[in-house]
Amino acid sequence: MSTAPILSVRDLGVHYGDRHALHGVSFDVGAGELIAVIGPNGAGKSTMFKAICGLVNHEGVVEVNGVHCHDHADRMDLAYIPQRNDSDLHFPITVGELVLAGRRRFRRWYGRPTAADRAAASDALERVNLAGCEDCALTELSGGQLQRAYVARALAQEASVVLLDEALSGVDQPSTLELLDVFELLAAQGTTLLIATHDLALARRRFTRCLAVNGTLRADGAPTTVLTGDALESTFGSRGHHALAD
Amino acid sequence: MHWLTDPFQADFMQRAFIAAIIIGIVAPVVGTWVVLRRMANLGDAMSHGTLAGVGIAYAAGVNVLFGAMGAGLLIAVLLLAFSSNRRLGQETIITVLGTAFFALGVVVISRLDTGVELTHFLFGRVLTVQWGDIWLNLALGGAAVLVVALMFGELRLATFDHVQAEQVGVRVELVQAVLVMLLAVVVVISLRAVGTVMTVTMLVTPAATARLIARDLKRMTLWGVGFGVSEGVVGLMIAYHLSSAPGATIGLVAAAVFAVVFAITLPRRMPHHHRPLD
Numbered sequence: 001m002s003t004a005p006i007l008s009v010r011d012l013g014v015h016y017g018d019r020h021a022l023h024g025v026s027f028d029v030g031a032g033e034l035i036a037v038i039g040p041n042g043a044g045k046s047t048m049f050k051a052i053c054g055l056v057n058h059e060g061v062v063e064v065n066g067v068h069c070h071d072h073a074d075r076m077d078l079a080y081i082p083q084r085n086d087s088d089l090h091f092p093i094t095v096g097e098l099v100l101a102g103r104r105r106f107r108r109w110y111g112r113p114t115a116a117d118r119a120a121a122s123d124a125l126e127r128v129n130l131a132g133c134e135d136c137a138l139t140e141l142s143g144g145q146l147q148r149a150y151v152a153r154a155l156a157q158e159a160s161v162v163l164l165d166e167a168l169s170g171v172d173q174p175s176t177l178e179l180l181d182v183f184e185l186l187a188a189q190g191t192t193l194l195i196a197t198h199d200l201a202l203a204r205r206r207f208t209r210c211l212a213v214n215g216t217l218r219a220d221g222a223p224t225t226v227l228t229g230d231a232l233e234s235t236f237g238s239r240g241h242h243a244l245a246d
Numbered sequence: 247m248h249w250l251t252d253p254f255q256a257d258f259m260q261r262a263f264i265a266a267i268i269i270g271i272v273a274p275v276v277g278t279w280v281v282l283r284r285m286a287n288l289g290d291a292m293s294h295g296t297l298a299g300v301g302i303a304y305a306a307g308v309n310v311l312f313g314a315m316g317a318g319l320l321i322a323v324l325l326l327a328f329s330s331n332r333r334l335g336q337e338t339i340i341t342v343l344g345t346a347f348f349a350l351g352v353v354v355i356s357r358l359d360t361g362v363e364l365t366h367f368l369f370g371r372v373l374t375v376q377w378g379d380i381w382l383n384l385a386l387g388g389a390a391v392l393v394v395a396l397m398f399g400e401l402r403l404a405t406f407d408h409v410q411a412e413q414v415g416v417r418v419e420l421v422q423a424v425l426v427m428l429l430a431v432v433v434v435i436s437l438r439a440v441g442t443v444m445t446v447t448m449l450v451t452p453a454a455t456a457r458l459i460a461r462d463l464k465r466m467t468l469w470g471v472g473f474g475v476s477e478g479v480v481g482l483m484i485a486y487h488l489s490s491a492p493g494a495t496i497g498l499v500a501a502a503v504f505a506v507v508f509a510i511t512l513p514r515r516m517p518h519h520h521r522p523l524d
Contacts, residue, residue, distance in 0.1 A: 053413060055409060055412065055413075072412055072413060072415065073415065075413070076413065076414060076415065078413070079410075079413065080409065080410070080413060082409055087406070087407060088406070091282065091405070091406045092282075092457070092460055092461060092462050092463050092465075092466050093402065093406055093462065093463065094461075094462055097402070097462070098406075101402075101403050101406075101407075101410065101411075101414070102414065104399070104403060104411075104414040104415060104416065105414040105415050109397070109399075109400050109416070109417075110396045110397070111399075112399070113399075137461060153410070157413075157414060
């Protein structure tokens with residue numbers, strides 16, 4: 001981990017009316033970290049990602065590469081990949097066009113993709129092992145391939161930090177392992193990935209750091225410390241150990 | 247051959263064909279986004295609601311197209327103003343606005359003492375289209391197509407994934423507002439030819455038919471234009487020979503083409519064409 005954080009979150013809080021969905025979340029993230037964000041359903045993992053990306057109103061401070069974020073223009077170094085079922089897979093868009101969408105931040109609203117944009121999109125697809133899929137429809141991809149296509153879009157966006165919401169849900173074991181290989185490779189190349197997951201065993205085996213969330217940040221550290229004892233119980237309640245055993 | 251060429255002989259029919267072709271191009275270009283964003287009910291409300299502006303303009307002796315444009319813009323502004331209300335869904339607000347404006351139009355027109363019939367506005371009178379209407383439609387339609395062409399990338403991003411669109415700098419709410427304005431333009435240029443009731447048919451049906459066969463957005467738009475133009479021309483020819491209502495005949499042709507394409511493409515949408523398993 002480099003000394004200067006690439007993403008810094010201070011006292012992040014979100015409330016819907018009188019209900020606090022999230023409060024007092026603070027952490028720093030360095031370049032090339034592969035982080036599992038764990039917590040039960042409704043714990044606020046998605047809310048935290050959306051707040052970091054400025055998609056919901058929030059309290060607290062978010063800094064990306066040392067820049068205090070006020071609006072979306074300050075957060076274009078972040079890429080958020082929502083849960084799979086949020087997208088219309090039947091939308092008439094090819095994989096190549098999906099990935100090219102990540103290049104929008106580099107041109108004006110009326111601009112067309114340049115040769116450099118297309119080269120960046122091809123390169124991104126290659127990095128996630130989807131070279132040659134440019135003309136495929138989204139419905140032609142498997143769940144794991146689809147997640148990799150979204151990651152390729154984030155790479156084309158040249159995002160320093162990629163936030164993936166439940167990227168491993170509904171994906172079979174071989175595809176999960178392939179996805180994790182891609183994530184580890186990207187982390188080694190300097191991209192930071194925060195991945196919300198319910199698979200605690202996988203979080204322990206394949207991630208270098210865990211953020212345990214339930215209304216607030218319950219624990220932050222290496223999987224060996226977060227996925228044990230009090231931290232686990234504080235996040236998941238008395239059934240936390242069963243969750244890990246499952 | 248006379249069956250094919252006869253309809254093109256009279257001046258009023260030539261103007262009608264030109265009007266139908268303009269609508270056949272512009273309506274699917276905008277309708278593509280209406281279908282993809284599942285906004286067909288907004289198109290319906292907008293086309294019906296413009297009757298209020300038409301009625302008031304007619305009563306005031308003003309060109310009804312300006313009245314339709316005014317009502318369309320007012321509906322658009324009210325929709326954008328009210329859509330922030332979370333207690334009521336946008337669908338509900340659209341329906342309330344559309345029916346209210348439509349009812350106002352019916353009341354105003356029914357009170358007119360000029361011999362004008364409500365059905366003229368509901369189903370259009372394409373055979374009465376004048377060159378002035380055509381020039382106005384060309385200008386408005388050309389502007390609408392130009393706006394869609396310039397904003398194609400923004401529309402695609404904001405429609406497919408508005409969250410990511412916001413992330414990379416697209417002003418999603420502005421795109422939505424522009425689309426609502428474009429809808430108003432389509433309603434205005436379709437008004438005299440196919441009427442307020444059938445406008446939504448030209449807006450939605452050719453684009454929906456294109457959606458069944460097109461793989462990407464550009465092809466969907468082009469197929470939609472192809473369907474829109476051919477359905478307009480064929481519908482007018484049939485109406486000429488059968489002496490049927492032109493707007494409604496065009497609508498029926500569009501529906502028939504949709505049904506045929508739906509049936510032909512049905513095997514492609516069967517479960518074995520779905521996404522492969524992991």
